[in-house]
Amino acid sequence: MKIVELNRNNSILNQYLAEIRDVNIQGDSLRFRRNIERVGEIMAYEISRDLPYQPLEIQTPLAMATENVPTIQPVIATILRAGLPLHRGFINYFDRAENAFVSAYRKYIDADNFDIHIEYIASPRLDGKTLILVDPMLATGGSMELAYKALLTKGEPAHIHIASVIASRQAVEHVQKVFPQDKTTVWCAAVDPELNAHSYIVPGLGDAGDLCYGEKE
Numbered sequence: 001m002k003i004v005e006l007n008r009n010n011s012i013l014n015q016y017l018a019e020i021r022d023v024n025i026q027g028d029s030l031r032f033r034r035n036i037e038r039v040g041e042i043m044a045y046e047i048s049r050d051l052p053y054q055p056l057e058i059q060t061p062l063a064m065a066t067e068n069v070p071t072i073q074p075v076i077a078t079i080l081r082a083g084l085p086l087h088r089g090f091i092n093y094f095d096r097a098e099n100a101f102v103s104a105y106r107k108y109i110d111a112d113n114f115d116i117h118i119e120y121i122a123s124p125r126l127d128g129k130t131l132i133l134v135d136p137m138l139a140t141g142g143s144m145e146l147a148y149k150a151l152l153t154k155g156e157p158a159h160i161h162i163a164s165v166i167a168s169r170q171a172v173e174h175v176q177k178v179f180p181q182d183k184t185t186v187w188c189a190a191v192d193p194e195l196n197a198h199s200y201i202v203p204g205l206g207d208a209g210d211l212c213y214g215e216k217e
């Protein structure tokens, strides 16, 4: 399974990631959402390089031109609610993509233990398609795994891309166990070393959903 950590190479993505993490900047929720969206745009561009292409003949005002263009449009799936700004970044680039939405939330049993609940799924058929699963945080990997299993009820994708802003090392290992090795690629802006007792990524960024949309009850 190919794992790509985009912050290993210097690019403007690192500036957006620094602002997303920065406790003195991330409280500006408009900037936080836009920075997540910009990471989504950069990831969409990177993933676009892995798609199949074929030449297209185009009539310009002066002559014929040929450009290689993608032969497919992916399905962009996300997990509510923190996934929404990242998803928006992806569809800013894949403007003819189909889309899927899954809800997932942590229901805490006590301070440190929780189950993940999936209650809502809206998806096109996925058979033979390229599925891009986008969620800014891959902490334990549990939400991503359960969202994928829910989406499999809509068909078997030909290839799966997982795109996260920050993943924990543990979640990357989990994904390597539960997703098909031969047809999954993982894209992260950063991979962080630890989870804390509440299964939050450390250093991470805090709670992505709350930073986007406010605290929930």
Ligand SMILES: O=P(O)(O)OC[C@H]1O[C@H](OP(=O)(O)OP(=O)(O)O)[C@H](O)[C@@H]1O
Pocket (backbone or CB within 6 Å): 079, 080, 081, 082, 083, 104, 105, 106, 116, 135, 136, 137, 138, 139, 140, 141, 142, 143, 144, 171, 199, 207, 208, 209, 210
């Ligand atoms: O890898 P996991 O351990 O499953 O954690 C990651 C999940 O946590 C966050 O969502 P959260 O449950 O906070 O919901 P929210 O988007 O409504 O805030 C995040 O967007 C992921 O979906």
Ligand SMILES: O=c1cc[nH]c(=O)[nH]1
Pocket (backbone or CB within 6 Å): 082, 137, 139, 199, 200, 201, 202, 204, 205, 206, 207, 208, 209
């Ligand atoms: O670090 C984490 C873990 C789960 N959800 C978040 O928003 N952040």
Ligand SMILES: [Mg+2]
Pocket (backbone or CB within 6 Å): 082, 207, 208, 209, 210
């Ligand atoms: Mg949250």
